[in-house]
Amino acid sequence: MAPLTTASDESNHQALLNKLDIYAIRKPFRNPHWKPPQRRNKNVKQIIADAARKESSVMASQTNSGVATPNQQGSEAVTPANGSGRPLNIAQAEQRLSTLVLGKNSRAAMAATTTGPAATYTNIESAPSFHPSSQRRYCDITGLPAPYTDPKTRLRYHDKEIFGLLRTMPQGTTEGYLAARGAHTVLK
Amino acid sequence: MAPSALADIPPPSGRNSPKPAPIKIWTVKEPPFEGFRPIDHEGYRRSTSDTAIIIDNGSSAVRAGWSFDAKPRLLTPPLWAKYRDRKLNRTFTFIGSDVYSDGTARGQAKNVYEPGSNIVNNWDAMEGVLDYCFLKLGVDGANGRIDRPVVMTEPVANLGYARKTMSEILFECYGAPSVAYGIDSLFSYNYNGGRHGLVVSSSYTSTHLIPVVDSKPLLSQTTRLNWGRFQSAEYLLKLLRLKYPSFPGKISDPQAEDLVREHCYVSQDYEHELSHYLDWTGLEDRDHIVQFPYTEQVVVQKTEEELAAAAEKRKESGRRLQAQAAKMRLEKLKRKEEELEYYQQLTQQIQNTTKKEGKRILDSNDFDDESQLEKRIRELEKAVRKARNKDVGDEDEEPQEPPTFPLLDVPDEQLDEDGIKQKRQQRLMKSNYDARQRAKAEKEKEKARLAEEQRLDEERREKDFEGWVEERRIARQAIIQKIKDRERLKAELGNRKSLANQMRMKTIANLASDNPTKKRRRGGGDDDTFGADDADWGVYRTVATGEQSDDEEEEDLNTNLKNIEAQLLKHDPNFNEESTREAQSDWTKSLVHAFLRGPWPYESESQKEAHQLHLNVERIRVPEVVFQPSISGLDQAGIVEIAASILTERLAENPYRKDVMKDIFLTGGNTLFQGFEERLYNELRAVLPAGSELKVRRAGDCVLDAWRGAARWAEKPQSKASFVTRAEFQEKGADYIKEHDLGNAYSY
Structure with missing residues (x-):
């Protein structure tokens, strides 16, 4: 018997579970022949790695085949929703001498138009900050402004009382505080 | 902070006076089990095969409903628990808040999303959640199809794989006739009537800034900050674990989210407010106490009557003991008296008989000679007298006169053997007595010396x-x-x-x-000077x-x-x-105490107080991360910096730049912090060119407007062209989408 929660008691708990369970309910809207592909659960890192690998292999094959047709000029201005699929593949276009000029032009055009290079999951991530405010230091223990750094533990601290405290901390705790700031030592 | 706080002035002793007991103590809730949700057939009956099912597939909650609805019919966290109960030999599947109904289900619950990211990770769970949505919306699909178009939200620049897998599920498993994807924050912006603007969407797992010009998003200028409510809660949890390393309670993730939601706010002037956050004045207003459930150690509080009864009982037993002791003493006294009588008789006997006979009698009574017998009688007499005195109660102190030692002055020659023995004894007693006297004198001297010292000390104080x-x-x-x-x-x-x-x-x-x-x-050498x-x-x-x-x-x-x-x-x-040292090390002056326990004394014995968390600096420290990600070790620029770079650099050439500045649009649950708008306005004001017009506004409903926007979009006839049909899916592949103004761009 599964443990109870406050919402139910011994007598009605199983009945409640039966009511909530959707495994036993018929789901007519599902395709009875649907077989999910194997190993479809991937984390972001894997997906990005796979995509990068695929992209590089596509690039190589297109360069070698010589039969791939480059997209017509100006396709990037039209939304592909209405038909033709891909943005201009500059690398490929430049392979041909005749389209070299075209490639250069389109690159210039891309910089000029507001669309620019396509946004991908990885390239829209915010860059590290160069703003002086990111140099501000806060006490690792209390979060207050920290004018000092303890050279031994590398913790930043607000005043001497906090210093007394952090000097009595065991090793693991100081590492924990560093980890909260992302400054801990990672052993690989 | 509060005006009342300004009135309290520290007492002259320098110690801060403890504050009156906290007025409000917050509590934490168990994750909510919302109860059984009945199947809603009404919407399905009203719908036609053109009515789209709108699913805002968020990482904090999945919201689903029909495109004609004013708000989503279904709102559930993306959780999925599937397990087999071996006892019942049966598999259970629970979705959303239903997992909180049962301990095992809660333990087995899995999230649809990869923790801390907006990408679906667990597709079995995703299918379960979709099953649940369609079930509860009353979809009665014949021949294995839902037969309704689907509009679903997806993250900005969704990964191809995630979209492909989702399309596969929607088309192949559920047999959707057509599907459209869009970006939640853009739906929300569109719903709130935006045309040119900067969409600042801070949601559960990430924060996006999307410039929109002429109703079209500039996706290439879009920037993502990997911080949202989820990371805030995680960060708060981390801080609290460090703050209270031996906290006996357990803080669950949903509870941490509740704490962030309820207690945190965005500070208008972080540096200034922070440096005075733990000041004694007004600390009672800034410090929030959160009480976790605890069981008080039962200290049986005795009533007055019980105490009186116990005292009476004790007295009674004391009396009984006294009586017993008195009785025993009496018996002893009697025995001694009898003994005394017996020995006195014995003396009489000895005096009346011959010496030899007397010796025999003495021997039989274990005496060596008569003097011993006499001594024995003397002792007994003394004991009896003493005991009688005690019994009667008037024990008069025997006069303590200095004992005399007459024998000591008599030379040995004049004494017999007995005398010498006694003399030796007296000498011993005298030395004892002398030692005692000496000690007494010493004590007096010491007293005098101390008095003298004090006198000298005083003299010295007066002089120098x-x-x-x-x-x-x-x-x-x-x-x-x-x-x-x-x-x-x-x-x-x-x-x-x-x-x-x-x-x-x-x-x-x-x-x-x-x-x-x-x-x-x-x-x-070995001279040990230890x-x-x-x-x-x-x-x-x-x-x-x-x-x-x-x-x-x-x-x-x-x-x-x-x-x-x-x-x-x-x-x-x-x-x-x-x-004084005591005053200087008083807890009311301790910053650490203020940080850990607020302006109130801490009783470590109290289970109640041991189960309390004090949120003070964290209240502004946690939401501040969006503005200064470096606080939490996130190596990215904060939203003000991103917004400034978009507005001043990336859009510098754009003719609509001024219009964009006039509409900074906030949406997403993580922007709901009190003070978020004002802070963003003030900070942007500081970095944007002087004189430029700047407006910051918030979505009408930061959480649900994305769904509403999607529903309204789906109702528009011109949107129909942006749906990918089943035929197109089969022809062009699973990751094919059509671009529209509120969706992602297609990339391969």
């Missing part, structure tokens, strides 16, 4: 006050130093690798080894650690310190209550 005070101060400093040293040593002994600990180990090894150390031998200096004994202090190893000594130092401080307090005008 400065010097006297100086001396006292030095002495006080020395004691304080000693106390501090001791504390430091104690702290260092806690660390196994510290120098103090190594020294201790060395000392132990030296003490344990039989042969003297080399050093001593070289130092000059103990010549009192500090030598300190060796044993370093050796003995742990409980009660130096309690006594500490007590001693503390009383000495108290004495000196009392003297200084009495005579030195510059030394007042405030300067």
Whole structure:
């Protein structure tokens, strides 16, 4: 018997579970022949790695085949929703001498138009900050402004009382505080 | 903060007066189980095959409903628990808040999303959640299809794989006739009537900034900050675990989210507010106490009656004991009297018989001679007298006159054997008596000496006050130093690798080894001077650690310190209550105490207080991360910096730049912090060109407007062209989408 929660008691708990369970309910809207592909659960890192690998292999094959047709000029201005699929593949276009000029032009055009290079999951991530405010230091223990750094533990601290405290901390705790700031030592 | 707080002025002693008991104590809730949700057939009956099912597939909650609805019919966290109950031999599947209905389900619950990211990770769970949505929306699909178009939200620049897998599921598993994807924050912006603007969407797992020009998103200028409510809650949890390492309660993730939601706010001037956050004034308003469930240790509080009864009982038993003792004494007395009588008779007998017979009688009674018998009788007489006195109750103190020792002056020659014996005894008694007298005299002398010392001290104080005070101060400093040293040593002994600990180990090894150390031998023979200096004994202090190893000594130092401080307090005008060590180390002055326990005293015994969390600095520290990601170690620029770079650099050439600045649009649950709008406005104002018009507004409903926008979009006839049909899916592949103004761009 599964443990109870406050919402139910011994007598009605199983009945409640039966009511909530959707495994036993018929789901007519599902395709009875649907077989999910194997190993479809991937984390972001894997997906990005796979995509990068695929992209590089596509690039190589297109360069070698010589039969791939480059997209017509100006396709990037039209939304592909209405038909033709891909943005201009500059690398490929430049392979041909005749389209070299075209490639250069389109690159210039891309910089000029507001669309620019396509946004991908990885390239829209915010860059590290160069703003002086990111140099501000806060006490690792209390979060207050920290004018000092303890050279031994590398913790930043607000005043001497906090210093007394952090000097009595065991090793693991100081590492924990560093980890909260992302400054801990990672052993690989 | 509050005006009332300004009124309290610290008392002259320098200690802060403890605040009155906290007015409000917050509590935490268990994750909500929302109860059974009945299937809603009404919407399906009203719908036609053109009515789209709108699913806002968020990482904090999945919201689903029909495109004609004013708000989503279904709102559920993306959780999925599937397990097999071996006892019942049956598989259970629970979705959303239903997992909270049962302990096992809660333990088995899995999130659809990869923790801390907006990408679906667990597709089995995703299918479960979609099943649940369609079930509860009453979709009665015949021949294995839902037969309704689907509009689903997806993250900005969704990964191809995630979209492909989703399309596969929607088309192949559910048989959707057509599907469209869009970006949630753009739906929300569109719903709130935006045309040119900067969409700042801070949601559960990430924060996006999307410039929109002429209703078209500039996706290439879009920037993502990997921080949202989820990370805030995680960060708060991390901070709280560090703040209260021995916290007995357990803070669950949903509870941490609740804490962030309920107690955190965006500070308008972070630096300034932060540096005064733990000031005593007004701390009771800034410090929020969160009470976790606890069980009070049962201390049976006795009533007045019970106490009286117990006292009575004790008295009664005391009386009984007294009575018993009296009875016993009486019996003893009787026995002694009888004995005395017997021995007196015996003396009579001996006197009346021959010497030989008398000797025999004495022998049989274990006496050597008559004198012993007499002694025995004397003793008994004394004991009986004493006992009688006691019984009667008037024990008169026998006059203490100095004892005489007459025999001592008589030379040995004049005494017989017996006399010599007695003389020896008297000599012993006399020396005893003398020693006692000497000790008494010594005591008197000591008293006189102390009095004299005090007199001299006073004289000195009157003559050379400065010097006297100086001396006292030095002495006080020395004691304080000693106390501090001791504390430091104690702290260092806690660390196994510290120098103090190594020294201790060395000392132990030296003490344990039989042969003297080399050093001593070289130092000059074996003259052991250990103990010549009192500090030598300190060796044993370093050796003995742990409980009660130096309690006594500490007590001693503390009383000495108290004495000196009392003297200084009495005579030195510059030394007042405030300067005593006790006042200086008072908890009300401790920053750490204010941080951990607020402006209230802490009783470590109390289970109630041990289960309390105090949120103070965290309240502004956690939401601040969006503005300064470096606080939490996130190596990205904050939203103000991103917004400024978009507005001043990336859109510098754009003709609509001014219009974009006029509409900074906030959406997403993580922007709901109090003060978010004002702060963003003020900070942007500071970085944007002077005179440029700037407006910051918030979505009408930061959480649900994305769904509403999607529903409204789906209703528009011109949107129909943006749906990918089943045929197109089969022809062009699973990751094919059509671009539209509120969706992602297609990339391969």
